Amino acid sequence: MQLVLNNLAVARGGVTVLQGLTLSLSPGRALILRGPNGSGKTTLLRTLAGLQPPAAGSYDLPADSVAYAAHVDGLKSTLTVAENLRFWAEIYGGPGMDLALQSLDLEALAHRRAGELSAGQKRRLGLARLLVTGRPVWLLDEPTVSLDVASVALFAGVVRQHLADGGLAMIATHVDLGLPEAEVLDLEPHRARLIARDGFDEAFA
Amino acid sequence: MSIWEYANPKKFMQTSAWALPWVLGLTLICLVVGLTWGFLFTPDDFKQGSTVKIIYIHVPAAMMAINAWGMMLVTSLIWIVRRHHVSALAAKAAAPVGLTFTLIALVTGALWGQPMWGTWWAWDPRLTSFLILTLFYFGYMALWSAIEDPDTAADLTSILCLVGSVFAGLSRYAVLFWNQGLHQGASLSLDKKENVSDVFWIPLVICIAGFVLLFLTMVLLRTRTEIRARRLKALLARERVA
Amino acid sequence: MPPAGVSGQEEAAGPEEVGGQGMKTLLIRDLRLAMRAGGGFGLGLAFFFLLAVLVPLGVGPEGGVLARIAPGILWVGALLSCLLSLDRLFALDHEDGSLDLLATAPIPLEAVVVAKALAHWLVTGLPLTLVAPILALFLNLPQAGYVWLVVSLLLGTPALSVIGAFGAALTVGLRRGGLLLSLLVLPLYVPTLIFGAEVIRRGSEAMALATPLALLAAISLGAVALLPFAAAAAIRVNLR
Structure with missing residues (x-):
């Protein structure tokens, strides 16, 4: 289990935004992506999640190992917290949801509808979903948006536990997560500036 | 030399720039000769009178309406399999041309049908x-x-x-099933030439050639436009990043 | 209240099992969402009902005319009612991020399409089939036509849902995809409409109807077997 990037370039809307990404991430490690808005953090995570093809280069990941968490949490507001979690647990064939509810302090809310939760509570539910997937590679896009200080600490604990269990994580964030052991990757040097590809390069060849 | 070389936009632009005047010239020759011959130098039909002459527009337009879709199908397949941009853009370029031919076929059909069947529109399978x-x-x-x-x-x-x-194929079959129709059979086929006699047949073939060439001209022109527009988009994208 | 009967105990399931289980889970979720507030269940039915009431008001009360056009009206009504809820089929899951997550889940996207189309059919096509005989009363459908009305809708509405799912997959990334969706889907409905209405027409006139019936079934089967692949391909393109 290892996440390996090989001279990877990723494109958004046909334009390459990041290039020359080479790194490897082993179990128990976390990597924090830093870069200004529009630098391609989301695009990189979506590429690694398999939602879009790389613009160039390659990456190596075991099949079916990724749990991706985007800006939106994939929650249905008319389903209860427990129903939402149970759905994703069954879809991913992961472990039960008791631990997830407990870890993110959602037990008391289990039978509330997701639509009645506050923004922060919704976010916690979205993160609890990661635990029920049972997948080792977490790709997280701004996971702490709308979380208060206590919840950020809660979340850092969850990530640390995940790493201790042999998982790995790649996290795009601007906030200090309280994970001093995580490596930080500044995306600035990898931003594609001069060579934009939009798949129509043959017209200029 | 592979045929796919022409799928390169640059090569396509060069080749089409060279070919366009010739294709256009041939189109004009065929259409002028075919239509003049058809309209002025063929006898009236003993039953249908001079209205029969609309055949020189109606039949070729109808043929190209279907062939244009066929061409879009082929170029779409090429795009899916080989990812040549020119192919996808040619499909895009052909659609409005095909639609125009379809509308021409429908309108000329109505003009022909009115005196023949006494109605502008009938829910006939072909129509x-x-x-x-x-x-x-x-x-x-x-x-x-x-x-x-x-x-x-x-x-x-x-x-x-x-x-x-x-x-579309299923619909064609379903429509045949749904109504047997008034429309006459195919106007020309190689083994049943008695459908249309020689006098009408030769100018009709020239007109058909003219319409095929017209389609080719329009698609070449429009594909060139689409390639330029696509290139402009690519340039703007580069500019935004740079 | 967490409903009984669904519990996540399949810990050591193989990939196929996860796929099959995933389809069931997704189906149950979609049905539950449809039944809850704002799920839109019943809107299609209400539309179908309104259509069957409005047409006689527009056409006039003469029984003979209504009887003659009843098969067509009922089929066009079924078609439009199906269309009503199609733009929500993938768009809602796309908006709230579920579609991204489903695409990275072990369940194949083709199975997602099948499960969602099946849920759509259970929520619209099947109820339409069941209430159609009542609406056929309003339209003076001849006695002999009732059986064939139910049979043809039962055979044909699955095709409507799957073809619709394909159209919804094509337009899932678009902000105002609803109108475009009808423009794309309605021409694809033509063969189903023709054969479906033909079955009822022939049935109510006691004519031989084996051919249109077989063709209707063939279209449904073919659409259910092949279109999920096209729809899944379209979703993958749209998620890029």
Whole structure:
């Protein structure tokens, strides 16, 4: 289990935004992506999640190992917290949801509808979903948006536990997560500036 | 030398720039000769009178209406399999031309049908099929114009063209089943030449050649435009990043 | 209240099992969403009902005319009612991020399409089939036509849902995809409409109807077997 990037370039809307990404991430490690808005953090995570093809280069990941968490949490507001979690647990064939509810302090809310939760509570539910997937590679896009200080600490604990269990994580964030052991990757040097590809390069060849 | 070389936009632009005047010239010759011969130098039909002469526009337009869709199907397949941009853009370029031919076939059909059948429109299987074909053209073109990203649009319209072709074929069959119709049989076929006698047949063939060439001219022109527009988009994208 | 009967105990399931289980889970979720507030269940039915009431008001009360056009009206009504809820089929899941997550889940996207189309059919096509005989009363459908009305809708509405799912997959990334969706889907409905209405027409006139019936079934089967692949391909393109 290892996440390996090989001279990877990723494109958004046909334009390459990041290039020359080479790194490897082993179990128990976390990597924090830093870069200004529009630098391609989301695009990189979506590429690694398999939602879009790389613009160039390659990456190596075991099949079916990724749990991706985007800006939106994939929650249905008319389903209860427990129903939402149970759905994703069954879809991913992961472990039960008791631990997830407990870890993110959602037990008391289990039978509330997701639509009645506050923004922060919704976010916690979205993160609890990661635990029920049972997948080792977490790709997280701004996971702490709308979380208060206590919840950020809660979340850092969850990530640390995940790493201790042999998982790995790649996290795009601007906030200090309280994970001093995580490596930080500044995306600035990898931003594609001069060579934009939009798949129509043959017209200029 | 592989034929795919012409799928390179640069090569295509060069070749089409060279070919266009010739194709255009041939188109004009065929159309002028065919239509003049057809309209002025053929006898009136003993039953249908001079209205029969609309055949020189109606039949070629109807043939090209279907062939244009066929060409879109082939170019869409090429895009899906080989990812040549020119192919996808040619499919995009052919759609409005095909739609125009379909509309010409429908309108000339109505003009012909009025004196013949005494009605502008009948739910005859052929007419109905062409009406349904216009719907497919509309949907295809609407999908192209609704999607911003050109490669996404090319992918989705290609999928639609493939699925649409199957359903267009099914519709044709369904419509035949639904109503047997008034329309006369095919106007020309190689083994049953008695359908249309020689006097009408030769100018008709010239007209058909003219319409095929006209289609080719229009598609070449429009594909060149699409390639330029696509290149402009690519340049703007570069500018934004740089 | 967490409903009984669904519990996540399949810990050591193989990939196929996860796929099959995933389809069931997704189906149950979609049905539950449809039944809850704002799920839109019943809107299609209400539309179908309104259509069957409005047409006689527009056409006039003469029984003979209504009887003759009843098969067509009922089929066009079924078609439009199906269309009503199609733009929500994938768009809602796309908006709230579920579609991204489903695409990275072990369940194949083709299975997602099948499960969602099946849920759509259970929520619209099947109820339409069941209430159609009542609406056929309003339209003076001849006695002999009732059986064939139900049979043809039962055979044909699955095709409507799957073809619709394909159209919804094509337009899932678009902000105002609804109108475009009808423009794309309605031409694809033509063969189903023709054969479906033909079955009822022939049935109510006691004519031989084996051919249109077989063709209707063939279209449904073919659409259910093949279109999920096209729809899944379109979703993948749209998620890029």
